[in-house]
Amino acid sequence: MPHVLPKIGSADLTIDEVAARLASEFGGDLVDVRVQEPDTVVARLDRADLKQVARRLRELPEIAYEMLNFVAAVDWLTHLESVYHLYSFAGNTYLELHVEVPRVEPELETVSDVWPSAEWHEREAWDMMGIRFHGHPDLRRILLKDDFVGHPLRKDYVDLVENHPNA
Amino acid sequence: MPSRFETEAPDAAMQLALDRVRASEEAGRGSDMQGLGFNQVVVNMGPQHPSTHGVLRLVVTLDGELVKDVIPVIGYLHRCKEKLAEKRTYYQYIPIVDRTEYLASMNCEWGYVMTVEKLAGIQPTRRAEFIRVIMAELMRIASHQVALGTFTADLAPLGTALVFYMFRDREKILDLLEEASGARMMFNYFRFGGVRYDLPDGWVEKCRELMARMPRLIDEYESLVKDNAVFLQRCIGKGVITQQDVADYGITGPNARASGVPLDLRRTRPYSVYPELDFDVRLGEHGDVYDRYQVRMDEMRESVRIVGQCLDMLPAGPVQAGTLRAPYVIAPPPGECYIGQENPRGEYGTYIVSDGSRYPYRLKYRDPCFCNLQIFPKLLRGNKIADAVAISGSMDMVLGGIDR
Amino acid sequence: MGLTDDLGLAALTEKLRYPNINQFEKPNVVTTTVDFVFSWARSRSVFPFTYGLACCAIEMLSSGFARFDVARYGMEVFRPTPRQCDLMIVAGTVNEKMAPVLKRLYDQMAEPKWVISMGACATSGGPFYDGYNVVNGVDKIVPVDVYIPGCPPRPEALFQGLLELQKKIQKMRIVPPRPKPPDDD
Numbered sequence: 199m200p201h202v203l204p205k206i207g208s209a210d211l212t213i214d215e216v217a218a219r220l221a222s223e224f225g226g227d228l229v230d231v232r233v234q235e236p237d238t239v240v241a242r243l244d245r246a247d248l249k250q251v252a253r254r255l256r257e258l259p260e261i262a263y264e265m266l267n268f269v270a271a272v273d274w275l276t277h278l279e280s281v282y283h284l285y286s287f288a289g290n291t292y293l294e295l296h297v298e299v300p301r302v303e304p305e306l307e308t309v310s311d312v313w314p315s316a317e318w319h320e321r322e323a324w325d326m327m328g329i330r331f332h333g334h335p336d337l338r339r340i341l342l343k344d345d346f347v348g349h350p351l352r353k354d355y356v357d358l359v360e361n362h363p364n365a
Numbered sequence: 366m367p368s369r370f371e372t373e374a375p376d377a378a379m380q381l382a383l384d385r386v387r388a389s390e391e392a393g394r395g396s397d398m399q400g401l402g403f404n405q406v407v408v409n410m411g412p413q414h415p416s417t418h419g420v421l422r423l424v425v426t427l428d429g430e431l432v433k434d435v436i437p438v439i440g441y442l443h444r445c446k447e448k449l450a451e452k453r454t455y456y457q458y459i460p461i462v463d464r465t466e467y468l469a470s471m472n473c474e475w476g477y478v479m480t481v482e483k484l485a486g487i488q489p490t491r492r493a494e495f496i497r498v499i500m501a502e503l504m505r506i507a508s509h510q511v512a513l514g515t516f517t518a519d520l521a522p523l524g525t526a527l528v529f530y531m532f533r534d535r536e537k538i539l540d541l542l543e544e545a546s547g548a549r550m551m552f553n554y555f556r557f558g559g560v561r562y563d564l565p566d567g568w569v570e571k572c573r574e575l576m577a578r579m580p581r582l583i584d585e586y587e588s589l590v591k592d593n594a595v596f597l598q599r600c601i602g603k604g605v606i607t608q609q610d611v612a613d614y615g616i617t618g619p620n621a622r623a624s625g626v627p628l629d630l631r632r633t634r635p636y637s638v639y640p641e642l643d644f645d646v647r648l649g650e651h652g653d654v655y656d657r658y659q660v661r662m663d664e665m666r667e668s669v670r671i672v673g674q675c676l677d678m679l680p681a682g683p684v685q686a687g688t689l690r691a692p693y694v695i696a697p698p699p700g701e702c703y704i705g706q707e708n709p710r711g712e713y714g715t716y717i718v719s720d721g722s723r724y725p726y727r728l729k730y731r732d733p734c735f736c737n738l739q740i741f742p743k744l745l746r747g748n749k750i751a752d753a754v755a756i757s758g759s760m761d762m763v764l765g766g767i768d769r
Numbered sequence: 770m771g772l773t774d775d776l777g778l779a780a781l782t783e784k785l786r787y788p789n790i791n792q793f794e795k796p797n798v799v800t801t802t803v804d805f806v807f808s809w810a811r812s813r814s815v816f817p818f819t820y821g822l823a824c825c826a827i828e829m830l831s832s833g834f835a836r837f838d839v840a841r842y843g844m845e846v847f848r849p850t851p852r853q854c855d856l857m858i859v860a861g862t863v864n865e866k867m868a869p870v871l872k873r874l875y876d877q878m879a880e881p882k883w884v885i886s887m888g889a890c891a892t893s894g895g896p897f898y899d900g901y902n903v904v905n906g907v908d909k910i911v912p913v914d915v916y917i918p919g920c921p922p923r924p925e926a927l928f929q930g931l932l933e934l935q936k937k938i939q940k941m942r943i944v945p946p947r948p949k950p951p952d953d954d
Contacts, residue, residue: 199625199651202608206633237634238703264612267705267736270716270729283703283716283731287612290633294703315615318739326447336381341440341768342902343866344377350448350901351727357901364868364904412870413820415849420822420867441867442823445900452899461896467824511827532834550824550921765823 207290209260213237216261216291223258227251228295238292245297249307252282256312261289266309269319271327273353278304280329284313299329308334326351378438382407382424385434403428412441416519416754419764423741423753430749435742442768450728455481455557456693458725462715463551465730466766468511471497471504471542472708473766474555477715479636480704482557484719485697492682493559494638499572499675500545500554502668503538506579508709509661510535516658516758517590520599527589534582541572557695558686573676579669587662600655604744604756607652615736618711619660620760624652630707641678644671654759661761664709696723703731710734710761732766804942811855811881812938814843815931818854820874822861825888825921829860832924842931851877856934857911858927862890864902868910875911883938885930886913889920896920 211219217239221231228241228251243251255263263284270281282295299306308331310316320331321340328349331337339346347360375383386405411422420441426434446465450458462477463470475497482489489497514528539549544565546554554561590596611621611628621628629646631639647663649656699721705714711733718727737760744760745753821829833839833847848854851874863871875884886907889895894905907913914937917930 199608201625203612203626206627234702265615267615267703267712268716268729268731270727272718272727281716287628292703313615314613315736315739318735338377339440341443343440346865346902350445355901361865361901364865364909412867413849413874415819419826441864441870442862443864443866443902444823444862444897445902446897449897449900464824464896467827529835532831533836536831536836549923550827 203264204262204288206287209286209288209290211261211289211291213239213291216289219261220293224251224254234294237290238294240294240296242296242298245299245306248297249309249312251295252309252312255284255293258286261286261291263293266313266315266319267292269316269323271323271329271351273327273351275353277301278327278329280306280323282309304329305332306330307332310334325349328352378422378424378436379407379409382426382434382436386426403433405433410753412438416758418515418758418762421738421757421762421764421767423757425745425750425753427750430751432745432748432750432753435745435753437738437741439738439764439767442764444769446769447728447730450725452724454693454723455695455697455725458728459555460551460553463553464765465732465769466708466710466713466734466763467550468763469504469508469709470550470552471500471554472508472706473713474552475501476704476706476708476713478555478557479706480702480715480717481695481697483704484700484702484717485557485695487558487686489559490683490686491638492563492680493684493686495675495679496560496564496684497555498638498642499672499679500542500552500560502671502675503542503572505668505709506665507535507538507542509665510538512709512761513586513658513661516755516761517596519754519758520596527586530582530586530589534579537575541568541575544568544571556685559684561685563684569676569679572672576669576672576676580666583662583665583669597655599752599755600658600759601653602651603654603748603752604759605652606740606744610740610743614740616711616740617736618708618733619664620657620711620737622647623649623656623660625650628712630705630712634705636704636706638675642671642674654755657759657761694723696721705731708733710763710766711737713766730766730769732769734760734762734764734766738762738767804944805939807943808939808941811941812935814846815856815883815934815938816846816848816854817844818851818857818874818878819847819849820857820859820871822859822863822867823888823890825860825890828921828924829858829887829927832927837924837928839928839931842928842935844931851875852879854878855881856883856885858885858887859891859907859911860887860921862895862897863904863907863910864900865904866902868904871907872910881941883914883934884911885915885917885934887917887919887927887930888922889918892916892918 213233217231217233227247231241234240263286265285267283267285272279278299278301280297280299284293306329308320320334323329324337325339325341347358348355406427408425408427410425412420422438424436425432462473465473510531514531518528543549546552606624608624608626611624611626617628625648627646627648632646644667647660649660697719699719701718703714703716705712713733714731716729717725720726744756839845886892891907894903897903898905915930915934917926919926
């Protein structure tokens with residue numbers, strides 16, 4: 199099997215060096231870069247910059263973030279948030295990106311063309327939280343039945359009678 | 366609810382499959398070069414099917430026996446676990462985490478308990494760390510036994526008889542785990558700061574005796590299938606996962622290691638006492654079905670080694686860090702954390718957001734099977750339907766984790 | 770009563786409390802009712818349906834293999850298609866997405882059919898009772914004959930449930946009892 203992926207940990211940088219590298223490389227796009235022990239860098243991102251930062255992270259020389267672990271959607275009552283958790287083989291470090299999404303029109307660009315595994319994670323975020331992803335190839339419900347009404351993981355979700363035909 | 370004499374209208378997934386068939390026919394791809402028309406049939410495999418290992422539904426577009434397209438439909442076991450986390454305290458939630466990947470309960474509990482301990486700043490005791498490793502590795506052996514047993518049982522309906530041997534020995538491991546924790550499957554054993562019960566008297570000797578016998582038993586399993594020409598022909602070269610796929614689709618665990626990627630969180634992101642233990646990360650060469658089977662067999666041997674070492678190194682001391690007392694409430698300070706750990710199926714972890722109260726604010730699972738399942742359409746295209754069964758068995762799906 | 774001890778039927782009848790077996794003066798001849806024989810055959814060769822949904826399915830599998838052997842009770846013929854089964858063991862949580870499938874599979878089984886609800890989730894929703902997607906008990910969809918509590922129930926608990934079902938099947942009669950006329954006093 200041809201070895202396409204870099205050797206794990208081949209970049210040999212400490213987590214602080216990685217954080218400094220990301221801060222300098224991405225300048226104003228990545229805000230509030232900090233280190234969470236032992237090997238995660240956490241940063242915030244504006245939703246307009248998401249797509250191009252994602253592309254650049256995937257192709258970053260030396261510590262490319264090639265694997266997407268999960269996309270979590272969190273409901274802070276004033277706004278929603280989408281959390282992307284990435285892994286870099288060469289750097290053997292994780293990167294957690296927080297993107298704030300307004301509650302009224304929760305829309306984001308999809309990253310499923312950068313990391314194909316985002317397809318199902320974004321479908322789940324749409325299903326559970328109602329964040330709509332532009333450009334997603336197939337945005338439909340994944341875990342709930344097709345005619346389910348509402349997005350259950352929102353804090354203001356109320357159990358509806360329509361969703362319980364068998365109760 | 367449709368009555369028994371009505372045929373239902375196709376639902377969203379079936380409709381998508383039918384639309385794709387129609388689109389391919391309209392685009393001129395509905396026949397081959399000689400002008401023979403394909404007869405593309407959309408067939409439902411599941412959600413109740415003996416070979417899909419749980420309530421997984423595959424909407425398969427078939428041309429004869431050749432699989433043209435697969436649309437996996439999940440959610441038939443969605444039990445609202447992430448929402449339930451917001452209604453249960455941290456302690457009350459431990460039994461629910463058990464039921465996520467029900468074949469590897471100890472590992473799942475560990476994935477949750479580790480994150481909460483990090484958030485709350487609790488350090489488990491040293492004896493508890495070793496006991497946790499022993500339990501996790503025993504559970505890994507048991508889980509691989511079920512995985513490989515059901516995989517070979519699907520290739521020929523219970524024909525290889527491997528599954529009987531595996532389940533017989535799995536009962537021995539479950540006996541040990543039952544003596545320590547009280548339950549056969551959903552253990553509810555891990556606590557924040559340690560484990561619930563100390564090991565009973567004589568447990569260490571029994572475990573040592575079983576681990577002494579285990580390598581010979583694993584040899585017995587291998588000898589049942591490794592010279593079987595039909596098994597080899599059905600497994601070698603099928604369902605190849607390339608290294609690029611591993612990164613693209615987030616595949617972890619034995620499925621990634623079979624493709625030659627040494628991604629093992631016990632080595633790349635060591636937790637607990639794994640840095641002090643001596644074991645190898647077993648890799649495959651080609652990433653096909655046979656390699657995934659072989660990697661799991663080898664991992665069972667490595668787990669036996671690890672358990673032997675831990676039993677020798679087990680220190681005396683308490684098994685809880687003094688946090689387990691009434692009213693069993695823990696309220697970590699506000700923050701968020703994700704720690705992944707090596708489940709028998711891949712990287713499993715919980716991402717927990719805490720707001721300082723005794724209920725989690727948001728709990729998200731990073732489930733390995735959910736990520737592994739995404740590659741199904743790519744793997745199954747172009748194979749025959751019988752290979753689809755072999756490939757899906759080798760990927761080791763547990764729907765409890767996929768659907769949560 | 771003319772019962773000889775050659776076949777040991779006296780002791781057997783006493784022990785099993787089967788009132789329907791009688792023996793003539795000579796051994797080797799036994800009379801009984803057709804109901805009894807049919808129900809006895811039905812109950813001792815039930816074909817279960819592999820409807821394992823969740824964690825309880827693993828205990829159902831374990832009960833089918835070497836240590837806990839369900840073949841002792843005549844039920845080792847697990848069939849994946851409902852058309853060939855008598856008994857549907859619902860093992861696991863049923864949710865709203867799965868409920869129509871469950872109903873359809875139940876309808877596809879031929880009479881006489883029985884349902885065992887195995888585990889806490891199938892009985893009443895289990896630990897997930899307050900989920901937005903969970904049906905609190907499979908008896909809201911299909912009629913249940915035996916409930917087996919546990920999370921998951923041990924294979925021995927499953928066997929106790931199967932034996933209760935056998936007792937229930939044993940009571941089946943081909944001809945329903947004629948309604949008694951009201952007493953005219």
